[in-house]
Amino acid sequence: MLGKVSYGGVTTPAGFRAASASGDIKGKKAERDDCGLICSDEPCEFAAVFTSNVVKAAPVLYDMEILKKGGKVSAVFANSGNANACTGADGYKNCQKIAEVYADGLEIKSESVLIASTGVIGVPLPVEKIIDLKDVLIDSLADDNGINFAKAIMTTDTTVKETAVCVETKAGLFTIGGCTKGAGMIAPSLATMLSFITTDALIDRKLLQLALNECVDVTFNRVTVDGDMSTNDTILLLANGMSGTKVDENNYEDFKAGLLDIMDYLARQIALDGEGASRMITIEVKNAANFEEAKLCASKIANSPLVKTMFAGCDPNWGRLMASAGASGAEFDPDKTDIYFNDMHYVSGGKIIDYSLEEKAYNIMQEMQYTITIDLHAGSSMTKFYTCDLTQDYIKINADYRS
Amino acid sequence: MLGKVSYGGVTTPAGFRAASASGDIKGKKAERDDCGLICSDEPCEFAAVFTSNVVKAAPVLYDMEILKKGGKVSAVFANSGNANACTGADGYKNCQKIAEVYADGLEIKSESVLIASTGVIGVPLPVEKIIDLKDVLIDSLADDNGINFAKAIMTTDTTVKETAVCVETKAGLFTIGGCTKGAGMIAPSLATMLSFITTDALIDRKLLQLALNECVDVTFNRVTVDGDMSTNDTILLLANGMSGTKVDENNYEDFKAGLLDIMDYLARQIALDGEGASRMITIEVKNAANFEEAKLCASKIANSPLVKTMFAGCDPNWGRLMASAGASGAEFDPDKTDIYFNDMHYVSGGKIIDYSLEEKAYNIMQEMQYTITIDLHAGSSMTKFYTCDLTQDYIKINADYRS
Numbered sequence: 032m033l034g035k036v037s038y039g040g041v042t043t044p045a046g047f048r049a050a051s052a053s054g055d056i057k058g059k060k061a062e063r064d065d066c067g068l069i070c071s072d073e074p075c076e077f078a079a080v081f082t083s084n085v086v087k088a089a090p091v092l093y094d095m096e097i098l099k100k101g102g103k104v105s106a107v108f109a110n111s112g113n114a115n116a117c118t119g120a121d122g123y124k125n126c127q128k129i130a131e132v133y134a135d136g137l138e139i140k141s142e143s144v145l146i147a148s149t150g151v152i153g154v155p156l157p158v159e160k161i162i163d164l165k166d167v168l169i170d171s172l173a174d175d176n177g178i179n180f181a182k183a184i185m186t187t188d189t190t191v192k193e194t195a196v197c198v199e200t201k202a203g204l205f206t207i208g209g210c211t212k213g214a215g216m217i218a219p220s221l222a223t224m225l226s227f228i229t230t231d232a233l234i235d236r237k238l239l240q241l242a243l244n245e246c247v248d249v250t251f252n253r254v255t256v257d258g259d260m261s262t263n264d265t266i267l268l269l270a271n272g273m274s275g276t277k278v279d280e281n282n283y284e285d286f287k288a289g290l291l292d293i294m295d296y297l298a299r300q301i302a303l304d305g306e307g308a309s310r311m312i313t314i315e316v317k318n319a320a321n322f323e324e325a326k327l328c329a330s331k332i333a334n335s336p337l338v339k340t341m342f343a344g345c346d347p348n349w350g351r352l353m354a355s356a357g358a359s360g361a362e363f364d365p366d367k368t369d370i371y372f373n374d375m376h377y378v379s380g381g382k383i384i385d386y387s388l389e390e391k392a393y394n395i396m397q398e399m400q401y402t403i404t405i406d407l408h409a410g411s412s413m414t415k416f417y418t419c420d421l422t423q424d425y426i427k428i429n430a431d432y433r434s
Numbered sequence: 435m436l437g438k439v440s441y442g443g444v445t446t447p448a449g450f451r452a453a454s455a456s457g458d459i460k461g462k463k464a465e466r467d468d469c470g471l472i473c474s475d476e477p478c479e480f481a482a483v484f485t486s487n488v489v490k491a492a493p494v495l496y497d498m499e500i501l502k503k504g505g506k507v508s509a510v511f512a513n514s515g516n517a518n519a520c521t522g523a524d525g526y527k528n529c530q531k532i533a534e535v536y537a538d539g540l541e542i543k544s545e546s547v548l549i550a551s552t553g554v555i556g557v558p559l560p561v562e563k564i565i566d567l568k569d570v571l572i573d574s575l576a577d578d579n580g581i582n583f584a585k586a587i588m589t590t591d592t593t594v595k596e597t598a599v600c601v602e603t604k605a606g607l608f609t610i611g612g613c614t615k616g617a618g619m620i621a622p623s624l625a626t627m628l629s630f631i632t633t634d635a636l637i638d639r640k641l642l643q644l645a646l647n648e649c650v651d652v653t654f655n656r657v658t659v660d661g662d663m664s665t666n667d668t669i670l671l672l673a674n675g676m677s678g679t680k681v682d683e684n685n686y687e688d689f690k691a692g693l694l695d696i697m698d699y700l701a702r703q704i705a706l707d708g709e710g711a712s713r714m715i716t717i718e719v720k721n722a723a724n725f726e727e728a729k730l731c732a733s734k735i736a737n738s739p740l741v742k743t744m745f746a747g748c749d750p751n752w753g754r755l756m757a758s759a760g761a762s763g764a765e766f767d768p769d770k771t772d773i774y775f776n777d778m779h780y781v782s783g784g785k786i787i788d789y790s791l792e793e794k795a796y797n798i799m800q801e802m803q804y805t806i807t808i809d810l811h812a813g814s815s816m817t818k819f820y821t822c823d824l825t826q827d828y829i830k831i832n833a834d835y836r837s
Contacts, residue, residue: 083761084757084760084761085759085760085761085762085764085765085766085768086756086757086759086760086761086768086784087760087768114753116753116756116757117752117753117756117768117784117785118785119769119783119784119785151751151753152751152753152754152756152757153751153752153753153756153785153786261757262753262756262757262760336739336824336828336832337832340828340829340832340833341832341833343829343833344832344833346833348554348555348556349520349556350517350519350520350554350555350556350665351555353489353519353520353555353556353665354487354489354519354555354664354665356488356489357487357488357489357490357665358486358487358488358489359488361488362488363488365488365489365490365520366522380522381489381520381522382520382521382522382556383556421739421829422829422833423826423829423830425739425743425829426743426746426824426825426826426828426829427826429739429740429743429744429747430743430744430746430747430749430825
């Protein structure tokens with residue numbers, strides 16, 4: 032692998048262009064861009080992962096239909112400011128209309144256009160505004176516009192989240208780029224509202240979906256901000272083959288490693304930029320009885336409001352970690368449990384080693400990123416979750432979200 | 435049933451006395467009472483429900499042993515300020531020591547004394563301070579001291595929570611009284627840190643435990659403040675028989691109704707006094723496919739940070755209710771779902787009936803207590819949960835808890 036391209040994103044792989052524009056989707060005359068378009072010069076194989084929420088937004092239902100049809104796609108339209116969720120039959124019709132209009136402008140079939148939306152639930156999508164943007168968006172498609180697309184899909188995000196990687200394999204080079212929006216309502220599974228990944232690798236659909244599934248499970252599905260799950264969560268992975276480098280069983284692991292690199296980076300950025308969050312904490316559970324219990328335990332700790340407020344206050348209150356692990360459903364002996372803050376051994380056999388360690392633990396908790404490891408001594412399974420602290424700003428953002 | 439005794443508590447039933455005193459358990463020279471004692475003139479049958487957390491505090495382990503032995507009990511010692519949890523073998527020995535000293539003072543067997551603690555986890559219990567209080571506590575035992583006992587077990591509670599009821603049955607009268615402390619770390623199951631219920635009914639242990647189990651399931655196990663579960667959760671129910679009224683299969687339902695009345699009141703008080711909470715919301719799920727899914731759905735909504743912050747902001751954002759129900763694991767058709775705010779029909783078939791209803795919904799959300807009903811139209815099972823709003827004060831309390 033050649034390593035990360037510093038300023039890469041969805042337009043870093045060959046043949047992908049993007050654009051953004053302001054459609055005033057929220058109707059508040061905000062000047063920032065809230066609509067984006069990604070377009071590939073060649074039709075793409077694509078793979079996708081969608082929310083498992085029973086309540087699925089119209090664009091999710093729409094893309095699921097496209098995926099089922101099995102054809103290639105060439106473009107993705109995305110908007111922030113309105114989720115087009117809980118909007119009934121009209122919501123779905125609006126997706127069809129957008130696809131038709133943009134396909135017409137791009138001179139492709141309407142089944143070649145995917146749709147993604149994020150924002151407020153239950154408000155009709157102002158579809159005319161989106162249609163009006165067609166020419167502006169299509170005319171401004173450019174191969175250095177990935178960052179502007181990434182900005183257009185932000186809602187309460189405070190940072191743009193994009194990255195790219197160039198992968199070297201025996202069969203040749205290819206590039207993978209991606210961007211995501213995160214912030215609130217982020218929980219396993221699925222940990223992103225909208226994520227778009229592009230690659231110029233030549234890869235068939237089956238292998239593409241396999242790689243996406245395998246990587247999602249250890250990245251986006253391990254991020255939690257507030258334990259909630261959106262109606263709109265969507266990850267789209269498009270492969271246009273324009274690098275000419277073929278990915279098959281011989282170099283699949285290289286492809287997966289590159290994709291994992293992209294997705295792990297994006298997932299961490301989501302946790303770090305959780306609503307109101309001031310720091311990102313990795314919760315690592317070691318030596319659980321089995322993988323399922325490792326996940327239960329790490330997830331419970333990562334989602335506990337008492338633990339997350341303790342992170343906000345930089346209070347090294349290990350008792351809350353013990354209590355949360357104990358409430359998770361994982362089986363273990365509290366009197367054998369060890370806890371580490373980064374590399375510092377803090378709790379041994381279920382008890383603090385020395386109260387003088389509290390100050391050192393406090394200092395670690397001041398850092399922007401740190402790791403807490405819980406060693407259950409109950410088996411040999413391990414896993415990790417990414418979480419963030421729960422601050423007063425989270426409440427402020429979410430109590431006032433629509434105003 | 436004769437109805438609620440306005441100012442009743444654990445000393446309302448015949449033959450129960452209580453006391454409280456300040457042991458300075460936290461070592462901060464606070465003046466408030468933090469130790470309490472309940473004593474019965476006659477030995478009691480008793481039933482109990484304890485935390486299901488794998489990490490159990492020493493007093494929980496101690497009381498579980500007493501319960502297993504099957505003998506009667508006459509006294510309960512309780513303290514706030516220190517949970518005696520994650521304190522290892524010394525923690526358990528300290529429970530034995532307290533029981534021995536207080537049993538000696540009361541001239542009863544040490545197995546007749548139960549222990550309950552609440553407060554910070556992982557700090558050794560200052561057992562000498564508790565022993566020093568023996569004479570003060572025993573000398574001040576009085577049959578009108580229930581309220582002082584209830585005050586002594588408070589931690590971040592802002593209100594005293596106690597009540598009593600007199601029950602009339604064909605076999606005669608008896609009284610049930612109770613008090614509880616709640617606040618944070620309250621979640622199914624179990625929804626209280628410490629709860630004490632006394633009765634002068636004459637009832638055998640098997641029936642007593644059955645009634646407690648049945649009532650816990652629909653009261654304390656339906657309260658959630660922050661989805662966390664304590665290491666110390668304990669409900670103790672003591673019956674001394676001193677009313678002379680026998681409870682058997684003929685009037686068991688009367689007993690259960692009285693107990694339910696007490697426990698439902700105490701459980702609601704916990705939700706209403708959730709850490710930082712400004713209001714209590716009942717989440718009612720109707721017409722779920724089965725009881726398990728009704729519980730899943732109500733619990734998910736009641737625990738959702740996005741829903742709870744929306745309650746704090748009085749924002750009638752029904753989309754978050756739909757999204758949360760959809761994420762719960764319950765099966766239903768979003769396009770058939772109805773939502774009510776109190777009696778106001780707000781969402782029909784998964785869509786808001788009229789945007790003009792938002793203002794009415796907003797007004798309902800200003801109330802101290804209101805009910806949100808989700809009708810899933812997927813079956814005929816229903817259940818309800820009590821929850822509270824998630825405010826900036828919750829963060830403040832819990833980020834600073836130990837300072």
